[in-house]
Amino acid sequence: MIRERAYPVEPWHIRETQLDMDVLAQSESVFALSNGHVGLRGNLDEGEPHGLPGTYLNSFYELRPLPYAEAGFGFPESGQTIVNVTNGKLIRLLVDDEPLDVRYGELLAHERILDLRAGTLHRTLHWRSPAGREVRVHSTRLVSFRQRSVAAIRYEVEVADDKPLRLIVQSELVANETLPPQSRDPRVAAVLESPLLAEEELTTEDGGLLIHRTKVSGLRVAAAMEHEVDSPAHTSIESEGYEDWVRTTVGCVLEPGQKLRVVKYLTYGWSSRRSLPALRDQVGAALAAARLDGWDGLVREQREYLDEFWDAADVDVDGDPEVQQAVRFGLFHVLQAGARAERRPISAKGLTGPGYDGHAFWDTEMFVLPVLTYTHPAAVRDALYWRYSTLEQAHERARTLNLEGAAFPWRTIQGPESSGYWPAGTAAFHIAAGIADAVRRYVLVSGDRQLEREIGLTLLVETARLWRSLGHHDRNGQFHIDGVTGPDEYTAVKNDNIYTNLMAQRNLLAAAEVVMRYRDEAFHLGVTDEEAAAWRDAAAGMHVPYDEEIDVHQQVEGFTRLQEWDFAHTPQDKYPLLLHYPYFDLYRKQVVKQADLVLAMHWRGDAFTPEQKLRNFLYYERRTVRDSSLSACTQAVLAAEVGYHELAHSYLREAALMDLHDLNENTRDGVHMASLAGAWIALVAGFGGLRDHDGVPSFAPRLSSRIGRLSFSLQWCGMRLRVDVRPHQTTYALHHAEPDAVLELRHYGEPVRVTCAEPVTVPVPPPSEDLPPPEQPPGRAPLLRLPEHLS
Numbered sequence: 001m002i003r004e005r006a007y008p009v010e011p012w013h014i015r016e017t018q019l020d021m022d023v024l025a026q027s028e029s030v031f032a033l034s035n036g037h038v039g040l041r042g043n044l045d046e047g048e049p050h051g052l053p054g055t056y057l058n059s060f061y062e063l064r065p066l067p068y069a070e071a072g073f074g075f076p077e078s079g080q081t082i083v084n085v086t087n088g089k090l091i092r093l094l095v096d097d098e099p100l101d102v103r104y105g106e107l108l109a110h111e112r113i114l115d116l117r118a119g120t121l122h123r124t125l126h127w128r129s130p131a132g133r134e135v136r137v138h139s140t141r142l143v144s145f146r147q148r149s150v151a152a153i154r155y156e157v158e159v160a161d162d163k164p165l166r167l168i169v170q171s172e173l174v175a176n177e178t179l180p181p182q183s184r185d186p187r188v189a190a191v192l193e194s195p196l197l198a199e200e201e202l203t204t205e206d207g208g209l210l211i212h213r214t215k216v217s218g219l220r221v222a223a224a225m226e227h228e229v230d231s232p233a234h235t236s237i238e239s240e241g242y243e244d245w246v247r248t249t250v251g252c253v254l255e256p257g258q259k260l261r262v263v264k265y266l267t268y269g270w271s272s273r274r275s276l277p278a279l280r281d282q283v284g285a286a287l288a289a290a291r292l293d294g295w296d297g298l299v300r301e302q303r304e305y306l307d308e309f310w311d312a313a314d315v316d317v318d319g320d321p322e323v324q325q326a327v328r329f330g331l332f333h334v335l336q337a338g339a340r341a342e343r344r345p346i347s348a349k350g351l352t353g354p355g356y357d358g359h360a361f362w363d364t365e366m367f368v369l370p371v372l373t374y375t376h377p378a379a380v381r382d383a384l385y386w387r388y389s390t391l392e393q394a395h396e397r398a399r400t401l402n403l404e405g406a407a408f409p410w411r412t413i414q415g416p417e418s419s420g421y422w423p424a425g426t427a428a429f430h431i432a433a434g435i436a437d438a439v440r441r442y443v444l445v446s447g448d449r450q451l452e453r454e455i456g457l458t459l460l461v462e463t464a465r466l467w468r469s470l471g472h473h474d475r476n477g478q479f480h481i482d483g484v485t486g487p488d489e490y491t492a493v494k495n496d497n498i499y500t501n502l503m504a505q506r507n508l509l510a511a512a513e514v515v516m517r518y519r520d521e522a523f524h525l526g527v528t529d530e531e532a533a534a535w536r537d538a539a540a541g542m543h544v545p546y547d548e549e550i551d552v553h554q555q556v557e558g559f560t561r562l563q564e565w566d567f568a569h570t571p572q573d574k575y576p577l578l579l580h581y582p583y584f585d586l587y588r589k590q591v592v593k594q595a596d597l598v599l600a601m602h603w604r605g606d607a608f609t610p611e612q613k614l615r616n617f618l619y620y621e622r623r624t625v626r627d628s629s630l631s632a633c634t635q636a637v638l639a640a641e642v643g644y645h646e647l648a649h650s651y652l653r654e655a656a657l658m659d660l661h662d663l664n665e666n667t668r669d670g671v672h673m674a675s676l677a678g679a680w681i682a683l684v685a686g687f688g689g690l691r692d693h694d695g696v697p698s699f700a701p702r703l704s705s706r707i708g709r710l711s712f713s714l715q716w717c718g719m720r721l722r723v724d725v726r727p728h729q730t731t732y733a734l735h736h737a738e739p740d741a742v743l744e745l746r747h748y749g750e751p752v753r754v755t756c757a758e759p760v761t762v763p764v765p766p767p768s769e770d771l772p773p774p775e776q777p778p779g780r781a782p783l784l785r786l787p788e789h790l791s
């Protein structure tokens with residue numbers, strides 16, 4: 001775990017004040033820079049020591065076998081895995097005759113700062129070599145938001161003692177770096193070891209390029225670099241290259257206090273179709289563009305991009321500075337994952353690490369996109385186009401499964417199902433409804449009718465078709481979706497998962513509605529009036545299992561009569577349960593990995609009464625172990641809605657601090673994008689009470705006792721709504737709108753009209769009292785309660 005105070009609490013920075021080798025891999029994820037196209041882990045400039053080297057390009061993957069001991073029909077045979085591409089971050093330094101390596105000599109000072117407003121990673125170190133020579137190094141790294149294939153590093157070395165010093169800087173591109181083993185299966189490991197075949201290497205005096213391709217997926221990648229050198233002394237510069245590496249070497253002798261400065265421009269391009277010369281030219285052109293801006297220009301553009309983002313997306317939290325820092329950190333990583341993904345996936349770890357093989361899951365549509373929809377909708381538009389681009393494969397998958405419409409993959413990079421475990425893969429059909437809901441929300445919030453017509457209609461229709469063919473009406477007309485897995489992966493292949501059913505219901509109704517708006521286009525998709533009527537019938541008959549005896553909803557049919565999990569005899573070191581208990585046992589008992597029915601009560605809150613929500617929340621809270629990082633934020637949202645604001649605050653902290661404190665002890669593989677997005681969700685949907693069920697933004701704000709004020713901005717049809725919540729009142733203000741624009745919203749169910757003329761302030765009703773105390777399974781209370789000085 002990253003120690004409690006590893007990163008001092010500051011509103012706009014993640015600062016690491018000393019280098020802790022034990023958490024190097026975790027910090028590489030935390031300090032990863034990306035723009036959604038290129039991702040650089042926060043590896044040290046000199047490459048070593050490292051936890052996990054990593055450089056990724058969105059959708060640059062290799063195919064690997066998915067081996068089964070006992071295969072079955074429809075099991076995917078190969079999976080996609082993100083590849084660690086050519087490393088262009090490397091800058092090694094020879095100090096007199098010794099390489100700078102923090103494991104040797106003396107590290108007198110070391111600091112790294114991720115600057116959330118500047119979009120840069122800054123590093124300062126003061127090192128004494130074993131021979132006693134001292135240097136100070138300042139490096140600043142960025143992955144450009146404006147120029148998607150460009151990264152740049154400014155590396156500055158200063159002589160920090162009193163004698164002249166010879167310095168040699170070696171800046172490199174290295175392909176096929178040796179990585180720690182990623183898979184225990186030798187068949188898989190073999191494919192991922194040295195995954196790149198050399199195609200071309202080229203050097204100029206001050207840089208060079210490498211072109212490689214993958215062995216099986218046939219993708220080609222080009223990486224190029226160029227340097228600008230600034231030094232007061234005579235400086236030599238030369239480059240050499242081989243199959244898997246290119247090196248530019250800069251040498252000089254400096255006097256005490258003098259500085260050598262090297263700016264490295266780095267560009268990447270990849271393609272499955274473009275020829276080698278075309279790719280070579282592409283990275284060359286990107287280098288020219290980067291040099292045209294120069295280092296200062298790139299830094300300025302980065303800042304401008306982020307100023308615009310924060311202007312629209314920032315959340316202000318008074319009363320919990322750790323959450324303030326963490327929610328900005330989370331938003332920054334969410335932006336990094338999606339900003340320039342441009343019709344490629346936003347994966348569960350973004351481009352910060354190799355976790356989950358670089359796959360995108362439902363995390364994208366149900367956790368990341370809701371945040372981006374309200375803060376940076378352009379990225380959502382792209383992400384939906386990416387899903388749409390995988391439609392053919394989803395059709396094919398549906399055909400294989402004897403279903404109609406589109407069966408989108410549970411996990412994938414470029415479209416095919418890459419899950420080798422069908423009960424928590426293929427059976428998790430709910431991803432289809434998540435995609436449909438993301439379309440619905442994006443169109444509602446952005447007003448983008450062009451997307452609705454071009455792809456939204458098709459996505460809604462094809463997912464509705466899936467539901468209609470997956471479910472069936474019983475003899476009483478009730479519609480059931482049997483044998484599926486909901487979000488809770490400890491309850492698999494069951495009938496009538498409420499989350500799935502209610503989300504499918506909304507999907508079916510949205511499809512039936514949208515085909516009325518685009519009759520011609522729907523006709524081309526073969527939709528008839530009968531088909532749309534069948535969707536409505538299925539939605540109307542949707543079964544929602546309820547236990548009348550104890551008055552709670554059943555997460556799946558029969559859930560409440562299953563045997564209880566023996567929590568009292570489950571030692572704490574047996575969590576996460578999936579690593580210590582067989583699935584067959586988890587599946588047949590009342591134990592919940594992650595919010596499922598509780599998630600349904602968030603996104604389909606319109607299908608439950610307030611009393612049901614409270615009873616359900618208490619029932620499932622006692623059975624939810626949170627073995628997934630996708631749970632805490634939802635528990636925060638519902639805890640806040642039913643009246644447990646202090647508990648909501650603790651869950652908010654867990655979601656927000658997941659990576660800054662490495663709570664699940666796997667941040668090394670990449671940050672938890674859904675949980676980071678969840679920090680925003682917990683604040684805005686939890687304490688702000690934002691819902692968008694019925695086409696207007698509605699709020700029910702109420703803060704925990706520690707938060708004195710919460711304010712956030714939301715985009716709504718091109719306008720910007722600023723919501724300022726205080727303990728007893730909320731102010732709604734409209735910005736960036738035409739002078740006569742009006743935004744109709746709801747505050748605790750009451751209509752409120754907001755215009756540009758003046759903000760509207762309304763009271764927050766007092767909280768309900770006398771709620772029964774909520775309980776979690778023993779030892780499974782939220783991980784991060786408020787620190788002493790705050791509670």
Ligand code: BGC
Binds near residue numbers: 348362487593629674
């Ligand atoms: C969760 C899934 C999630 C996946 C990727 C799993 O542990 O149970 O809901 O999609 O992680 O984040």
